[in-house]
Amino acid sequence: MPESLTLEQVARAARVSTATVSRIINGTGTVSAHKRAAVMEAIERLGYRPNMMAQALARGSTMSVGVLTPDIASPFYSAVLRGVERGFGGSGYHPVFASEEWRVSSASDSLDLLVSRRVDAMIVLGGNTPLDRLRELAGLMPLVVLGRELPGLEGQCLEVDQTVGAEQATHHLLALGHRRIVHLAGPEDHADARARLAGYRRALRDAGVPEAPELIVPGDFSEAGGHAATEALLAAGVPFTAIFAANDQSSAGAQLALFRRGLRVPTDLSVVGFDDIPGSAFERPPLTTVRQPTGDMGQAAAAMVLALLRGEQPSMPTFRAALVERESTAPVPTVRSNARGRKKG
Amino acid sequence: MPESLTLEQVARAARVSTATVSRIINGTGTVSAHKRAAVMEAIERLGYRPNMMAQALARGSTMSVGVLTPDIASPFYSAVLRGVERGFGGSGYHPVFASEEWRVSSASDSLDLLVSRRVDAMIVLGGNTPLDRLRELAGLMPLVVLGRELPGLEGQCLEVDQTVGAEQATHHLLALGHRRIVHLAGPEDHADARARLAGYRRALRDAGVPEAPELIVPGDFSEAGGHAATEALLAAGVPFTAIFAANDQSSAGAQLALFRRGLRVPTDLSVVGFDDIPGSAFERPPLTTVRQPTGDMGQAAAAMVLALLRGEQPSMPTFRAALVERESTAPVPTVRSNARGRKKG
DNA sequence: CTGTTAGCGCTTTCAG
DNA sequence: CTGAAAGCGCTAACAG
Numbered sequence: 001m002p003e004s005l006t007l008e009q010v011a012r013a014a015r016v017s018t019a020t021v022s023r024i025i026n027g028t029g030t031v032s033a034h035k036r037a038a039v040m041e042a043i044e045r046l047g048y049r050p051n052m053m054a055q056a057l058a059r060g061s062t063m064s065v066g067v068l069t070p071d072i073a074s075p076f077y078s079a080v081l082r083g084v085e086r087g088f089g090g091s092g093y094h095p096v097f098a099s100e101e102w103r104v105s106s107a108s109d110s111l112d113l114l115v116s117r118r119v120d121a122m123i124v125l126g127g128n129t130p131l132d133r134l135r136e137l138a139g140l141m142p143l144v145v146l147g148r149e150l151p152g153l154e155g156q157c158l159e160v161d162q163t164v165g166a167e168q169a170t171h172h173l174l175a176l177g178h179r180r181i182v183h184l185a186g187p188e189d190h191a192d193a194r195a196r197l198a199g200y201r202r203a204l205r206d207a208g209v210p211e212a213p214e215l216i217v218p219g220d221f222s223e224a225g226g227h228a229a230t231e232a233l234l235a236a237g238v239p240f241t242a243i244f245a246a247n248d249q250s251s252a253g254a255q256l257a258l259f260r261r262g263l264r265v266p267t268d269l270s271v272v273g274f275d276d277i278p279g280s281a282f283e284r285p286p287l288t289t290v291r292q293p294t295g296d297m298g299q300a301a302a303a304m305v306l307a308l309l310r311g312e313q314p315s316m317p318t319f320r321a322a323l324v325e326r327e328s329t330a331p332v333p334t335v336r337s338n339a340r341g342r343k344k345g
Numbered sequence: 346m347p348e349s350l351t352l353e354q355v356a357r358a359a360r361v362s363t364a365t366v367s368r369i370i371n372g373t374g375t376v377s378a379h380k381r382a383a384v385m386e387a388i389e390r391l392g393y394r395p396n397m398m399a400q401a402l403a404r405g406s407t408m409s410v411g412v413l414t415p416d417i418a419s420p421f422y423s424a425v426l427r428g429v430e431r432g433f434g435g436s437g438y439h440p441v442f443a444s445e446e447w448r449v450s451s452a453s454d455s456l457d458l459l460v461s462r463r464v465d466a467m468i469v470l471g472g473n474t475p476l477d478r479l480r481e482l483a484g485l486m487p488l489v490v491l492g493r494e495l496p497g498l499e500g501q502c503l504e505v506d507q508t509v510g511a512e513q514a515t516h517h518l519l520a521l522g523h524r525r526i527v528h529l530a531g532p533e534d535h536a537d538a539r540a541r542l543a544g545y546r547r548a549l550r551d552a553g554v555p556e557a558p559e560l561i562v563p564g565d566f567s568e569a570g571g572h573a574a575t576e577a578l579l580a581a582g583v584p585f586t587a588i589f590a591a592n593d594q595s596s597a598g599a600q601l602a603l604f605r606r607g608l609r610v611p612t613d614l615s616v617v618g619f620d621d622i623p624g625s626a627f628e629r630p631p632l633t634t635v636r637q638p639t640g641d642m643g644q645a646a647a648a649m650v651l652a653l654l655r656g657e658q659p660s661m662p663t664f665r666a667a668l669v670e671r672e673s674t675a676p677v678p679t680v681r682s683n684a685r686g687r688k689k690g
Numbered sequence: 691c692t693g694t695t696a697g698c699g700c701t702t703t704c705a706g
Numbered sequence: 707c708t709g710a711a712a713g714c715g716c717t718a719a720c721a722g
Contacts, residue, residue, distance in 0.1 A: 004463065004485070006699055017709045022701055029702095030707060047481075052461045053407065054699035056398040057714045072442075073427050078418035085417075085444065094458060097417075097442045099430065113439060116397045118349065136392075140349070223627040252627045259629040279624060282568040282597045284604040351715055362693045367717060374718095375691060399715035402698045 005048045014042040025050060056118065064096045065305055066114030070126040072099040075277040076247070076294065077125055080146065083298020084123060091306055093120070100128055115140070121305045124148075127191045142308035144301045148191050156308075158301050158316065162192050165290040165321025166199025167206075169244050169272045172288070172323055174207045177332035178242040178270060182233060184219045184226055184254055186246035193221070196246050196274060214238050219250045226253025234261055241269055241332045248273035248280045248289055255283075255328075266330035276324055285327035292321050350393045359387040370395055401463065409441045410650055411459030415471040417444040420622040421592070421639060422470055425491065428643020429468060436651055438465070445473055460485070466650045469493075472536045487653035489646045493536050501653075503646050503661065507537045510635040510666025511544025512551075514589050514617045517633070517668055519552045522677035523587040523615060527578060529564045529571055529599055531591035538566070541591050541619060559583050564595045571598025579606055586614055586677045593618035593625045593634055600628075600673075611675035621669055630672035637666050 011018045016035050023029040024039050056062040067084055069077045084095055096119055098110035111133060114122060121142035137143050138153055145157045173181050183200045186193025204211050217233060219225040226245055234257060245251035251273035255265055265271050265285060273280060276291035300317050307314035356363045361380050368374040369384050401407040412429055414422045429440055441464055443455035456478060459467060466487035482488050483498055490502045518526050528545045531538025549556050562578060564570040571590055579602060590596035596618035600610055610616050610630060618625060621636035645662050652659035
């Protein structure tokens, strides 16, 4: 492996000082057109790329921001990540991704890694990071948290109201006449999951529909979890006409369980999901779900970090989850008659 | 923001020299238990985290390897990424992800960024990076390429034989009696897509089934692309009894088009995909597809890089794509009779 | 076993 | 406008 080029070699090749080359690279100070041309030529010819490590050390800033994500392979988080990338475009800063699963060693985790990398700021997605670590972090550098409300750090937490979204979803089902609505919940230790459950409950309460404990079943946001929970429900013979799943992935698992029993969606049962991940619009039938503006959220998080880095007060856009009515929901089937009219609307 | 701690401050606090602290942190050299304890205590109490930038500069190595991916949000690539993460576990090296979409500026792309970051090695996924840049890179540092065969760099290219996988898929359909099999192709400039098309063709040829140009339709690996192409086929009235999609995502789009026309899978038509992304096992019906060992591939790529970094000759595991028969395929429907027996097997 | 001392490649005063 | 020189925080000889 050839040693990589240094600023000094470029300077030598262009017959100028290292300071001059540095000025040109960074656009700081003024340099004569003559020398500038010589330096540019040398950089080009030699294929020089500044060593960011050295730049960071000398400058005291890495021009990078850490992005901590629970799972880099999740359709939801990766959509947010894309937004974050977009948000940093052209800012000079670039994102450094780290997934929570990743352990450098038993003693240090991804967060430590990012801190060691001396990122200038951090964006934390999701809620698995211990609160105290987050507080400590907030004292160290600009921090924006997505999807969790941190007591004392409200101004740096970007959230969409999951509760309202879940309420809308449940209300939609209620309006279609459903009364026995299953909620396929997410992990109990997940803030969003709890908020969605709360929205489900509120909608039922507001509609005066009593909550049935047996209709709230535990899931884990995965297809397999949704499948298992629904399977269990069916096996137990619990009656229901609709499922509101805590996310799209678990709704897919639930639907497979229905499918196995020959139950049709939305004819026999209605299903609504949450998130509106890319594939959901193409399910058969296309899934009615609650859309989260993932890309925009990521982009906004990046914008907030950038503002914080500039020492400005970041503006906090409000995001709302909104129901996307597609084709997995329909009026509750009438048992005693087949008089479901053919009238439009 | 508090300035972050330096090695020197720790050394001062522990009343030892910086060299001693460095030795302890890196496990190089031997240090008396007494001083070691004092240093550990200081590190702990102060919350010291080494500055990787400085370490990298001093050491001449960043202990990081760049991972370039076409799209961080793709279910396929992100599964590979997970494998890569696993593969680096405990090695001391850590992955730095960059997606090709991301542009630092008009002049420099993700690859430049990774080079600037002085990653010690690189893993490139997929085939969008210009060949000459890859060659140049290979001269600079250990490089492993996944999913592309680079002339002259065969030893560093990890591939699964896409052609054989596609052949299996097509053969499976052929064995079920299908003759009018659509191939919903991937992007023409994508090596894997071309290989899958080649496999489709080879299977047809081997079976003595003539290739019908109108059955090979262009897609782009997306749900929307699959939907549009299938829609067009249906609108044109082209007869066919099965679809072999170049990937699972486009197969979902295709299925939506069928669904819109009231066509049932696998009763009326059979569909097979490629990749076996996480959701495919939970489609209704579960999708018959060609599985790629994504996680293993990622892990193997990491292992190869690690070997290269140690100066060893990396071993090249062979991966094969294998058909996973699920429920989206069935014997071609008999038009003139409904005599499809009820015999098992 | 431990401290001293050169750098690593780059930015940034500070003089010219 | 430009160069010299002093670090940035850490590692790695090199002496003790």
